[in-house]
Amino acid sequence: MRIQGRRIDAVLFDLDGVVTDTAVIHERAWKTAFDALLEAAGQGDRPFTHEDYSIYIDGRERLDAVRGFARARGLALPETAHGDTALGSVRQWADRKNEDYLRTLTSEGVRTIPGTLDVLRQLRLAGIPTAVVSASRNAGEVMALAGVGGLFDARVDGTDALRRDLAGKPAPDMFLEAARRLGIAPNFSAVVEDAVAGIQGARAGKFGLVIGLQRASAAVELDADVVVGDLTELDIDIGPDSPAEYNGACELCSTDAESTWVLHYRGAIAADEGIRESLCTLGNGYFATRGALPEARADGIHYPGTYLAGCYNRLTSTLSGIDYEDESIANWPNWLGTTFNIDGGEWLTTDNQLLRHHHLALDMGEAVLRRESLLEDSQGRRTWLRQIRFVSMASAHVAALETRLEPENYTGTIVVRATLDGDVTNGNVAEFRALNNSHLTECETGSAAKDQVWIRMHTRQSRIALTLAARMDSVTPVRNTTSTPTSISHETSADVTQDVGVQVSTIVALYCSRDRAIADPLSAALSRLTEARSFPVLLDEHRRQWKRLWHRYDLVVECSDNEIVRAVRLQLFHVVQCLSPHTVDLDVGIPARGLHGEAYRGHIFWDELFVLPLLNLRIPELSRSLLIYRYRRLSAAKRRAREIGCSGALFPWQSGSDGREETPQVLFNPRSGRWMPDHSSRQFHVGLSVAYNVWHYWEVTADFGFLASYGAEMLVENARFWVSLAVWDAVDDRFDIRGVMGPDEFHDGYPGHPGAGIDNSTYVNVMASWSIRRALDAYTIVGRDDGVGLWAGLDVSSSELGAWHNLACKLRVEFLDNGLLAQFHGYGELRELDLDDYRKRYGNIGRLDLILEAENDSCAHYKVSKQADVLMLLYLFTAEELTELLAGMGYDFEPSTIPATVDYYLARTTHGSTLSRVAHSWVLARGNRRDSWDMLRESCAADLADSQQGTTREGIHLGAMAGSVDILQRCYTGIEVRGDTLRLHPQLPTELRSLEFDLRYRDHWVRIRCNGAATTVTTSPCSAPAIRIDIDGQEFVMNGGESVSAAYLAS
Secondary structure (H helix, E strand, O other): OEEOOEEOOEEEEOOEOOOEOOHHHHHHHHHHHHHHHHHHOOOOOOOOOHHHHHHHHOOOOHHHHHHHHHHHOOOOOOOOHHHOOOOOOHHHHHHHHHHHHHHHHHHHOOOEOHHHHHHHHHHHHOOOOEEEEOOOOOHHHHHHHHOOHHHOOEEEOHHHHHHHOOOOOOOOHHHHHHHHHHOOOHHHEEEEEOOHHHHHHHHHOOOOEEEEEOOOOOOOOOOOOEEEOOHHHOOEEOOOOOOOOOOOOOOHHHOOOOOOOEEEEEOOOHHHHHHHHHHOOEEOOOEEEOOOOOOOOOOOOOOOOEEEOOOEEEEEEEEOOEEEEEEEEOOOOEOOOEEEEEOOOOOOOOOOOEEEEEEEEEEOOOOEEEEEEEEEOOOOOEEEEEEEEEEOOOOOOEEEEEEEEEEOOOOEEEEEEEEEEOOOOOOOOHHHHHOOOOOEEEEEEEEEEOOEEEEEEEEOOOOOEEEEEEEEEEOOOOOEEEEEOOEEEEEEEEEEOOOOOEEEEEEEEEEEOOOOOOOOHHHHHHHHHHHOOOHHHHHHHHHHHHHHHHHHHOOEEEEOOHHHHHHHHHHHHHHHHHOOHHHOOOOOOOEOOOOOOOHHHHOEOOOHHHHHHHHHOOOHHHHHHHHHHHHHOHHHHHHHHHHOOOOOOOOOOOEOOOOOOOOOOEEEEOOOOEEEEOOHHHOOOHHHHHHHHHHHHHHHHOOHHHHHHHHHHHHHHHHHHHHHHOEEEOOOOEEEOOOEOOOOOOOOOEOOEOOOOEOOOHHHHHHHHHHHHHHHHHHHHHOOOOOOOHHHHOOOOHHHHHHHHHHHHHEOOOEOOOOOEOOOOOHHHOEOOOHHHHHHHHOOOOOHHHHHHHOOOOHHHEOOEOOOOOOHHHHHOOHHHHHHHHHHOOOOOOHHHHHHHHHHHHOOEOOOOHHHHHHHHHHHOOOOHHHHHHHHHHHHOOOOOOOOOOOHHHOOOHHHHHHHHHHHHHHOOOOEEEOOEEEEOOOOOOOEEEEEEEEEEOOEEEEEEEEOOEEEEEEOOOOOOOEEEEEOOEEEEEOOOOEEEEEOOOO
């Protein structure tokens, strides 16, 4: 593209005064604030003027603006109220201005500048990257109100400046950061500004074209390369090339774009690169590698990452003079590194060649990632780069990458270099970059043969040794091996023409000191690499294994919406990549964000509550292994219970290597720029999730060995914890559980008492009662005089059993004045909050806790929830089960109140967690299937659309993915296991024509097919004992190789 005759590949826009017309509102808010300041300072006769705004304020970050104006008027203001004077502080005046600005913005709305929008739409249609660069921390809210967010690929605003320590305008830092995110060099980027500070920043950054948008009322002339009154006055020539267009020479463009097995990405959008890398991650349950481009390094846009399941390291960081210790999953050396040069020129990087075409395709059926790019260097030479990679499901320790290079318009010599790079840190999550993030040390490299190289490193604290060994396969021999202190590379070269290219394959073997049956990681990796056959053979083995997995895992979904079918397959694909048959032999839990990034530091939360129900009915031996991860850390859970004065076991909210509580003490709020206390370790209910999963695994499998050896003990120690935590109220003859947090997460205490927890969470108390009853059931099932001496070994007495039963019957449940279940004691006294108003002001209010903290307020004052809390009971139990459970606690519960309960809490939920829509889709299914289906669609799109505003680049949301699939598997089919019977009560939404899938139930493979007419159940031939099936009240006893069908009962 050319603008004013200059080549431009990206355009950066200021926001206020260029895209949106909020400058007047800004200036008015500043005048109100500064006139009050000047009056207090005795300068009321010299009020704030339009010229002051142009010189000291326009384009500058809020705090810098206060500092600059105060300095100009000779006023010394402290930074914060800690050093307060009668005149107030810099932050106080900045906050005052912002509050006034937001009030006016909400009431008056946001106007846009038509000419700018016309140009933005033109650039958008042509696939030209665009970014917005604004000093305002409110930029996101302003863009949402104006409806222009979809016109930009990247945004760098005041929050980013604070988080990344970027100097504000007139420094060039924010512009340079935006160009970096777009992946376009500054000299090929244009900047559009309306403020002097912005023009100065663009010039300082040496941008290719600086465009000034001169406002009629501007007090200062703009010193730009070109100055216009409207952007439509510019001479813009888009040109013919766009990397997102169809290209007949691209093999991927010729494939079936409508296939629900393939996820396509055409074009290069820097702002989406991190999302693509997460969604295109390939793994096999042992390790996973993000879908980063092989030529990429971690640069703020791209982020190569390889993660081994369960491999953590602990580091200490200092923030504000306080030491914090945290444990994180470690990013291992990058094995993807592949680049090339032509005739000895510069090596390919992500920003030194022009992308004429770019196409990524994730084939979920084969679990391979393909990439085709047409590159053009500074001499006009064009090269097709075609790559395919996989992480082997046939061999847990193997991965491979094949690269083909085909000249389009030149002949010459191409040199291909493949690198194992140990110069990596944990830098995937922005707020963690302030922490110590160098987890690897002691790098050694070497070569074992002409075509083999290796790298060996250790984690700093956990002392896990890791080796990566790589072999380069090509027609021409490896000619050179080079190394640095943190990497090793090997190269091959070939003469190429327009008819003859070069093809190179990199085969990698990866081992660590946690692996079984090896002498050491290095010898194991080299041995496996020597045994590994060619790329095509390894790929064929990998494909066959995935074909076998899909035969058992796939859900055949018939509906009119191909996007949801593709999304469901994507969810299943990533679940299997994280939790596969290779995981069974590992000592690992379920990482909430998969093996796809570093969010949540790779920790294990309560997400297994949403994952294991899916796995129980697919690969129960994997569920067993994941539950034994919890059992192995039972001693740590018992130790934590003792630390707070309780008996039994208290599992941590965040778990890692050894089962201690890993929840950080603080979390960063990008909206306020402050570190906030994190009290979520009070979410003791994670132990209830463990108990729930133990029991439901037992119900599905009837695995007596597991129950007797592991499950019963976990149920016992869970029961003991709640009995010791509960407090008896002699007046009411009821037990109270105080000082906890429910799933809601917003309420960590009552108003004025943050972090102290809340009392009598309905979810916690009901689940505690249920879980204690299951411990009593386990006592009956295993038997009082069992051969292994379980109960004697656990010192379970008849008096203790009586105490359990007493607590289960007498835990208190609170109700609202309207008769609905109360979320916790005192919930009804909290204030209402106008969520619609906040949505108008902020757009996405999922993290309302961060919004309110930035407003110096707290969710503790309001009836609001981040995600389902009371409604989780309706997610976990049927109406009949919940009614029976509450009756056992001494409460009458009328199922007819369920719709009102759902409506009440749904209206007060912000869906700040991806799990929220899973739970709500489930609870809506029985009463409002249309809304349930819509909620499921939103849940399936959570990572595809990055609905949590930038979090997908840090890892997928594994619980939401598994939970979304489970809505199809169990919710819409009405599948539950009770009383040694597999029960089905299908109620399909009208949008869903049929469902068909396999389950594994008590050693039988069972084929389920549901449609609008009937439900058919078929068992595969086997010699397992007969199973009981109930379809809408019709009972069947089935052996292997039988089929039954029952007509659909509408309701």
